[in-house]
Amino acid sequence: MNNSLETTYTKMVSLEHRKKFAQFFTPVAIAELLVKWLLNNEKLQTVLEPAFGLGVFSRILLSKKNDLEIKCFEVDDVIFGQAKKEFGDKINMLLEDYMYNDWENKYDGIICNPPYFKFHDYDNKNILKEIEKHLKCKLNGFTNLYTLFLLKSIHQLKYGGRCAYIIPSEFLNSDYGKLVKHHLIKTGTLRHIIVFNFEENVFDDALTTACIVLCANDGNSNSVQFTNLQSVKELDKIDEAISNYPIMSDSLNVYSLSKLNPEIKWKIYYQPRNGNRFKKLVPFSNYAKVVRGIATGANGYFTFNLAKAEIFNIDEKYLLPCICHCTDVKKNIFTDSDFEDLKLQGKNVYLLNAINSKDKNVIAYLQKGEAESINRKFLTASRNPWYLLEKRPPAPIWVSVFNRTGLRFVRNKANISNLTTFHCIYPHLNLFADISIDLLFAYLLTDTAKQIFEDNSREYGNGLQKFEPNDLNMGMMLDLNQLSKEYKMEIMKYYSQYLNTHQNNNMTVIDEIFKQQYSI
Ligand SMILES: C[S@@+](CC[C@H](N)C(=O)[O-])C[C@H]1O[C@@H](n2cnc3c(N)ncnc32)[C@H](O)[C@@H]1O
Incomplete structure (x- = not known):
């Protein structure tokens, strides 16, 4: 099997046309690996290819198992025409948009290299609505189309079915990816994430970093394995990962689905x-x-600069020297003279330390606090007395x-306290x-x-x-x-x-x- 169909097509059609439809093709060596994930399901019979192109996945699949029932979607009539010449009636080919069709059908295998467009290059709003309606989930408005293809496909897996996608790895570490990752974890189908950190491009001129996402709707595992590839020479690692199924929970870079944190960048799970x-x-x-710094529960009330201390007549002995903002500390070493400078600049560098004070001005300030309900805030209400400072x-x-x-x-040579900023x-x-x-x-x-x-x-x-x-x-x-x-x-x-x-x-x-x- 080779990519000669794609090579011929690339020569025949302008780069502009290919870019318009995001037509970047999967190298056969990589396509073979995705196909293997599907074929390892012995019951594989019905297959969907949602972004067909010239059908590299279907070509490989049929060469290994010729009785598969394959359906595919493609929106570009030019490439569709070329593909039709190759496949004839061997598969059910539809010139339709995958995102708006076929929601009611389910498959044993779904395999895809979806289109990757810059955010503004497609009708994001309506596709998002379509996804949110069917999957009953909320996604970030910037969610990229390629992850929506993936979520739809997972939804279309039969019990026991498998899905293999090759997509940009961007969503693993971006903001819009968080809700996608939440949803992926929720489906319970995520099994492998294989990340290419290649120096050279995996796809001719399209992507520098891609990843393979392998899912299975089989309940055979609650573990996800991350594999990080540094060069094409390491493609064997993918074969190894695919062959060892169900995933052994004590293998390298394996995490239980429930332990994955969708809110953080997932590179933590795969980067050395x-x-x-x-x-x-x-x-x-x-x-x-x-230990965390001092939390007051009402910084505006408890912190003082010299001017405020003067207004309320609070003696310095009832004020605890304290760094209130991390931006007030410019250097690695914080000295007495830095503290004096901050005082002169009018920065808040004190905390009210009123314990056991009988001073009438302090008592008046505490009464003012009570009048303003400072004593009933979340943290202050749990302290006795409410103005007690945390011991640090x-x-x-x-x-x-x-x-x-x-x-x-920062080396604190001035021997002063700090709020939670440090x-x-x-x-x-x-x-x-x-x-x-x-x-x-x-x-x-x-x-x-x-x-x-x-x-x-x-x-x-x-x-x-x-x-x-x-x-x-x-x-x-x-x-x-x-x-x-x-x-x-x-x-x-x-x-x-x-x-x-x-x-x-x-x-x-x-x-x-x-x-x-x-x-x-
Ligand atoms: C990245 S290419 C992959 C082609 C082929 N599967 C491969 O891996 O070599 C994506 C293909 O999806 C098609 N496409 C783009 N948007 C689509 C959509 N909404 N529904 C179906 N196909 C789409 C493009 O025309 C393109 O041929």
């Missing part, structure tokens, strides 16, 4: 973990504990909660022996530390990363105790130079030392 490049890793919790000693290191450009660690990091001093907080901090500033933590990040759309305290506690780090005394001293030397000069090349040298000592 950064930590795999290093040896001597230990959980971060061996060295420190990460100032943390020597802070780490930002949301990040766009990687984790940001998490608090408390190093276990007793474990440290000759490791100082500064050595730990020097490590945390390196790209290596950040990359290893990234294995545990939650990603929200637009490249926004979030770390909950436990994502960091359970994240891994290099075991600093395994460094020789000489290297520890060397690192501390560059770290003090960094503190004095703020020159990043010192941090680069530190990172190099870690890489040299811990890389596999």
Whole structure:
């Protein structure tokens, strides 16, 4: 079997025409693998090809099992005419739009390389309505057509039926993909996601990253296996994945359907973990504990700047120095003088700390709070008294909660508290022996530390990363105790130079030392 039909057609028809219908063809080597998934269902009899083109899948299918009943859909009459010459009456060919037809029929096998259009190039609104009506689900308005083909096909599987799709991997990691992933999980049919991370293009000029999605409506498994392919040489991995069915739950990159989180980018399930490049890793919790910052339940009421303290006549001894906004901290090291600067700039840098105060001005401010029902808010209502501050000693290191450009660690030299804009990091001093907080901090500033933590990040759309305290506690780090005394001293030397000069090349040298000592 070969792609000669497609090659001839490509020469005959303009690129413009092919683009208009998204006619990019599946290479036979890959089509064979999708076909294999369908044929592994011994009861395969009725097959649907929803985006036919020149029918590469049907050609392969019929060459292996000539009694199959195949139906197909195609909207372009030019390619339809060419295909008709090849297939004659061997299959039931319909010149119709798949999305608006055939909802009532079900099949043993559905196989497809659906059209991939840019969002504005097709009638998104009406197709979405059609899908939402039949599947009774809500989807994001930006949901791309290729995923709608997939959801419709899953809906059209008979019990025991299988479906094989090759589509862009975009939906796995995009915002509109979240609801698609919710629905995929809900159907209980998802079995394999095989992602191409090829340097070279899988399809001539159309896609750089594609994935194969294999589903089965058979109740034989509740596991999904992710396979990541780096080059064409690894196509064997697909064959292996397809052949091992039902999926063994203890195989590599296998997750129970109920454990998959549709809200996060799924690359976390298939991309190689950064930590795999290093040896001597230990959980971060061996060295420190990460706890969320102080939650007040009413920041506007509890936070103060100097002017507000003056207006309400609150003495400084009833105010707890505190960082309220992560953007107020510009550098890696936060000092007393940075705190003084923020005070002078009129930033909110205090929290009301009214416990046991008999001061009349403090009492008046508390009464004002009660008059404004601050004491009846969700968090304050659960505290006794309602204005009690959470007990959090100032943390020597802070780490930002949301990040766009990687984790940001700050050494809190000013010994002040922090709101939830940062998490608090408390190093276990007793474990440290000759490791100082500064050595730990020097490590945390390196790209290596950040990359290893990234294995545990939650990603929200637009490249926004979030770390909950436990994502960091359970994240891994290099075991600093395994460094020789000489290297520890060397690192501390560059770290003090960094503190004095703020020159990043010192941090680069530190990172190099870690890489040299811990890389596999
Ligand atoms: C990406 S090509 C795949 C062709 C072939 N199945 C293959 O894998 O080589 C998608 C095909 O679907 C057709 N198509 C586009 N929109 C369609 C629709 N709404 N219903 C049915 N076919 C459609 C295009 O004309 C094109 O031939």
